[in-house]
Amino acid sequence: MPDSTPSPRISRRTLLKAGIVAGAGLVFARWLYTSTAPPQPTPPPGALDARASEVVAAIAPVMLAGALPTGNPVLLQQVVAGVEQAIAGLPPAARKEIDQLFALLWFAPSRGLIAGVWAPWHEASSASIGAFLDRWRESRLGLLRSAYGALHQLVFAAWYGNANAWPAIGYAGPPPLGAAG
Amino acid sequence: MTAVLLRQTPLPDPFRAGIAGGWKVIDASALQADLALEADIAIVGTGAGGGTAAEILSAAGFSVVMIEEGPLATSSDFHMLEREAYPQLYQESAARKTRDKAINILQGRCVGGGTTVNWTSSFRTPPTTLAHWSRQFGIAGFTDADLAPWFERVERRLNITPWDVAPNENNDILRRGAQALGIPVATIRRNVKACWNIGYCGVGCPTNAKQSMLVTAIPAALSNGATLLTRTRAWKLDHSNGRVSALHCLGLDAGGTDPGPRRIVVRAKTFIAAGGAIGTPALLLRSDAPDPAAVVGKRTFLHPTVVSAALMPHSVDGYAGAPQTVYSDHFLDSLPVDGPIGYKLEAPPLHPVLVATTLCGDGAAHARWMRELPRMQVLIALMRDGFHPKSEGGTVSLQDDGTPSLDYPLNDYFWDGARRALATMAEIQFAAGATAVMPVHASGESYATWTQARSAIAALSLKPLVTPVVSAHVMGGCPLGSDRMRSVVDLDGRHHYLDNLYVFDGSLFPTSIGANPQLSIYGIVARLASALVSRLAPTRTALKRLG
Numbered sequence: 001m002p003d004s005t006p007s008p009r010i011s012r013r014t015l016l017k018a019g020i021v022a023g024a025g026l027v028f029a030r031w032l033y034t035s036t037a038p039p040q041p042t043p044p045p046g047a048l049d050a051r052a053s054e055v056v057a058a059i060a061p062v063m064l065a066g067a068l069p070t071g072n073p074v075l076l077q078q079v080v081a082g083v084e085q086a087i088a089g090l091p092p093a094a095r096k097e098i099d100q101l102f103a104l105l106w107f108a109p110s111r112g113l114i115a116g117v118w119a120p121w122h123e124a125s126s127a128s129i130g131a132f133l134d135r136w137r138e139s140r141l142g143l144l145r146s147a148y149g150a151l152h153q154l155v156f157a158a159w160y161g162n163a164n165a166w167p168a169i170g171y172a173g174p175p176p177l178g179a180a181g
Numbered sequence: 182m183t184a185v186l187l188r189q190t191p192l193p194d195p196f197r198a199g200i201a202g203g204w205k206v207i208d209a210s211a212l213q214a215d216l217a218l219e220a221d222i223a224i225v226g227t228g229a230g231g232g233t234a235a236e237i238l239s240a241a242g243f244s245v246v247m248i249e250e251g252p253l254a255t256s257s258d259f260h261m262l263e264r265e266a267y268p269q270l271y272q273e274s275a276a277r278k279t280r281d282k283a284i285n286i287l288q289g290r291c292v293g294g295g296t297t298v299n300w301t302s303s304f305r306t307p308p309t310t311l312a313h314w315s316r317q318f319g320i321a322g323f324t325d326a327d328l329a330p331w332f333e334r335v336e337r338r339l340n341i342t343p344w345d346v347a348p349n350e351n352n353d354i355l356r357r358g359a360q361a362l363g364i365p366v367a368t369i370r371r372n373v374k375a376c377w378n379i380g381y382c383g384v385g386c387p388t389n390a391k392q393s394m395l396v397t398a399i400p401a402a403l404s405n406g407a408t409l410l411t412r413t414r415a416w417k418l419d420h421s422n423g424r425v426s427a428l429h430c431l432g433l434d435a436g437g438t439d440p441g442p443r444r445i446v447v448r449a450k451t452f453i454a455a456g457g458a459i460g461t462p463a464l465l466l467r468s469d470a471p472d473p474a475a476v477v478g479k480r481t482f483l484h485p486t487v488v489s490a491a492l493m494p495h496s497v498d499g500y501a502g503a504p505q506t507v508y509s510d511h512f513l514d515s516l517p518v519d520g521p522i523g524y525k526l527e528a529p530p531l532h533p534v535l536v537a538t539t540l541c542g543d544g545a546a547h548a549r550w551m552r553e554l555p556r557m558q559v560l561i562a563l564m565r566d567g568f569h570p571k572s573e574g575g576t577v578s579l580q581d582d583g584t585p586s587l588d589y590p591l592n593d594y595f596w597d598g599a600r601r602a603l604a605t606m607a608e609i610q611f612a613a614g615a616t617a618v619m620p621v622h623a624s625g626e627s628y629a630t631w632t633q634a635r636s637a638i639a640a641l642s643l644k645p646l647v648t649p650v651v652s653a654h655v656m657g658g659c660p661l662g663s664d665r666m667r668s669v670v671d672l673d674g675r676h677h678y679l680d681n682l683y684v685f686d687g688s689l690f691p692t693s694i695g696a697n698p699q700l701s702i703y704g705i706v707a708r709l710a711s712a713l714v715s716r717l718a719p720t721r722t723a724l725k726r727l728g
Contacts, residue, residue: 066548082264089268090276091438093580133543137623145623145646146282153276153285153538160537160551161264170555171500171533174261175379177192177387 052102056080056155058121062129063155067168075164082158098154101147114144192388196255196400204403206253209413209432212443216432218408220246221717223428223449225415225464228294229702230686231455232394232402233335237710239405241718246408246447247399248430250460251291252437253411255395259385263534266384270298272459279575280588283645284485285538287653288457292411293395295457296699299653300382300504300530301371301391303341304696305332305704307510309518313568317519318662318691322672328704335703339372339392346378349502352528354493354558356507358613359526366509369527372699373503380502383530412437413445415456416583418468418682425452425682451681451717454659455706458482458688462577462658463585465669471678474666477659478577481587482693483652484525484563487599488539489606490550491558491615492627498555499531505697512562512605513695519569522598524562525696526606531559539649542625550619558610562602564595567657567692574693577658591650596643599650603641607634623647654698659688667691673716674709685709 060079061068069075087098104110105121112118115132119125136148159165166173200206207216221243224231231247239245254269267275272288279286289295306328314320335341348356348368359366376390389396403409412433419427432443454461462478470477505527513523529535531554540550550557566572575589603620610618611631618634619627622641628634641648661684662668665677674689676682685706687698694701 063543064548065543066545067551085264086268086274086276088436089274089438091273091584093582093584093586094273094276095438130544137542142281142283142646149282149646152543156537156543156547157264157267157534160533161262166533169533169551174381175501 051106052099053080053084054121055102055105056083058124059129059133059151060155060159062126062133063152064159065126067165068159078162078164079155079158082161083154086154086157098150101150192256194255194257195389196253196395197257199400199403204400205406205408206403206411207408208253208411209430209443209445210435210437210441212432212445215443216445217448218246218410218445219448220244220408221449222246222451222453223248223447224453224455224685225428226250226294226455226457226460226686227292227394227399227409228289228455228457228686229296229394229699230706231453232293232296232398233703233706234453234455234685234710235402235407236398236405237707238714239402239407241714243714243717244406245402246410246449247402248413248415248428248447249292249294249409249411250414250433250456251289251294251411253292253409254297254385256385256387256389259381259387261379261381261384261387263384263532266298267534270385280586281590281645283591284483284589284650284652286483286587286655287651288459288655291395292399292409293393296393297385297395298383299393299697299699301373302505302508302527302697303336303339303370303372303700304694306701307513307695309513310692310695313518314691318660318667319664320662320672320691323705328708331704331708332700335700335707336370339397339703340374341370341372341392341700343368344371344503344506346376346503346506348506349380349499349504350493350497351499351502351531351558352505352507354491354497354613355509355526355528355560355609358609358611359509359511361612362608364509364511364609366507369506369508371503371506376503378503380500380504380530382504383532383535410445414440415454415460415464416467418452418464418470418679420468420470420679420682423678423680425679428452451683451713453683453685454688455684455686457686458655458658459577459585459587461684461686461688463579465659466577466579466585467583470676470682472669476667476669479658480567480574480660480691481577481589481658481688482567482574482654482656482690483589484654484656484693485566485589485591485595485650485652486561486563487602487648487650488529488621489560489562489603489610490540490619490621491560491607491610492553492617493556493558493614494616496555497531497558499528499557499559500533500554504528504530510696512602513565518565521601522569522572522594523565523695524598524602524605525565526609527561527563529559529561531557539621539651540619541621541623541649546625558613558615560606560610561651562599562606563654564598564602565693565695566595569594574657587655591645596648599643599648600638600641604635604638607631607638621649654687654693656687656690656693656698659684660691661689662691673712674706683709683713
């Protein structure tokens with residue numbers, strides 16, 4: 001179920017690590033977070049909240065440019081659902097890390113300071129999202145490269161696991177199995 | 182997500198038939214109450230080690246309980262779909278990672294363990310590796326000749342035979358390219374029977390051709406009266422005065438990711454840890470098993486692997502046909518085992534999710550490569566880690582919630598090999614006629630000629646999370662040996678300080694194997710489990726042999 005209360009779930013440790021990048025501004029963000037809500041327990045499996053869905057729905061069309069047909073909300077929704085399903089299959093410790101990543105990306109101050117995306121995700125331009133992805137992929141910080149890697153793996157697995165992606169790549173899908181011969 | 186296509190195949194599913202016939206299989210996620218079981222022998226894990234041990238011990242007349250963290254999925258459940266198989270059959274949805282996320286680990290987690298999802302490649306432990314164990318670790322009695330009868334026995338049992346069908350094009354390009362350069366190649370032996378050559382070994386064999394533990398040893402053990410617990414995480418061993426008395430397990434929830442409400446305790450006379458080289462050290466660490474030299478979980482090896490993608494002028498269809506049938510050990514055999522890191526060359530299956538998540542970058546460039554999937558050819562180089570002082574492998578430790586994490590630093594010794602391997606693979610791909618080669622790397626650059634590729638690879642920035650590194654083989658962490666300062670179990674696989682605890686899986690190895698490890702695990706565990714039978718019940722065995 002979507003979480004309607006925007007309760008932040010970033011741990012202090014994650015923000016501290018990320019703070020190396022963004023300096024004092026991020027210290028402010030951390031203060032804002034830790035002073036408004038304590039870290040929450042590991043989310044239950046299957047819960048990709050509305051905030052994470054919004055982030056994925058914004059990032060996926062840019063990551064999948066040239067692969068995901070544009071202007072097709074049904075396919076985009078399938079990617080979001082595929083990401084949700086993939087996260088649900090992870091153990092609690094990994095789910096918690098992913099949850100923190102999405103919380104960091106969703107929360108406006110950290111989104112701006114760390115990702116460099118200042119507009120809310122649903123209003124952010126493809127160019128600004130592409131620049132964010134490039135920056136993280138090529139970052140000197142292993143932490144940001146690993147965060148990019150997580151987004152990369154989730155989004156590409158969600159799309160290319162979907163049979164709707166296969167005609168464009170010439171993959172016919174699994175062969176039919178007849179009766180044992 | 183789109184509705185899952187439920188394909189009803191008319192193929193036989195002997196495992197389901199066995200359950201219908203009364204096999205004792207308990208899914209802990211469906212238990213209505215906690216459970217206590219007693220047995221002669223409790224075996225944690227049902228992969229290559231646990232499965233082999235379960236068959237041998239149950240055949241000798243011991244009562245056996247098998248404890249498996251993953252679910253039971255059988256051939257009727259295998260629909261050849263990555264989106265189903267990775268979450269269902271692999272650790273962490275096939276996205277298990279080392280602590281800094283720099284290495285992605287493909288590791289099975291289901292009944293049959295890695296054997297249910299591996300690519301069927303079967304190699305005896307290389308003599309070079311065994312000689313190194315003897316020389317460097319003082320391991321006696323594990324020579325090629327000592328192990329040969331055990332390999333022969335397993336090869337017969339699992340129908341391990343040379344693949345005499347023509348290789349698929351993805352593998353044949355490795356053969357042709359290497360031969361054009363004078364690099365020797367050979368054919369991989371496979372544990373299959375009446376294989377359909379369709380190429381979906383990695384997502385569960387839908388025809389039961391693969392002679393995995395799921396199809397061979399575990400059904401045999403169940404027919405011998407063994408009990409199989411699934412979705413059951415072995416959590417902690419109770420021990421005192423040098424003996425283990427009980428194993429406490431967590432029943433997982435229906436999704437298989439989180440502990441559910443049920444607890445299971447297994448009391449046994451003998452305990453066997455065979456949860457793989459991450460799971461077994463974690464069980465010993467959680468249990469505070471005596472480890473005065475702090476060896477448990479250290480020296481964990483992965484055969485860290487780098488990848489090279491190429492485009493061919495013709496169709497390759499690397500998703501079709503037996504996934505691994507050709508290999509080259511030239512870059513292992515031509516280097517001293519304890520010199521610069523050597524590597525084994527193989528080809529992987531090219532299914533869409535595996536390819537899309539391995540290729541770097543995003544957007545139009547990534548999409549362009551994916552559209553070429555039918556013409557794509559991919560080689561992998563598996564590094565032989567653990568043979569040099571600068572190759573100490575990784576360390577398994579426990580996270581706050583008690584689950585394991587593997588820290589595996591990638592150092593310059595490794596990257597030197599990675600760079601040589603990327604060059605080798607590109608050269609082979611061009612020699613086979615590739616029109617473009619892309620060493621898989623964050624730069625996403627590809628090259629049209631070997632000359633271009635060679636100079637570019639020499640200058641590539643190779644570092645964690647810039648050059649993707651993958652692993653499908655986890656080994657070490659509870660090495661066998663007679664030196665208690667450097668080993669966890671003795672040469673019988675028995676724990677140095679807990680008399681009735683044995684380790685029977687890939688965590689026994691003091692180094693990596695230098696080859697796909699399943700046959701090494703089968704053969705060595707077959708020997709250790711047979712010796713255990715003799716030790717526990719000499720009379721019963723003698724009678725059985727006479728009978």
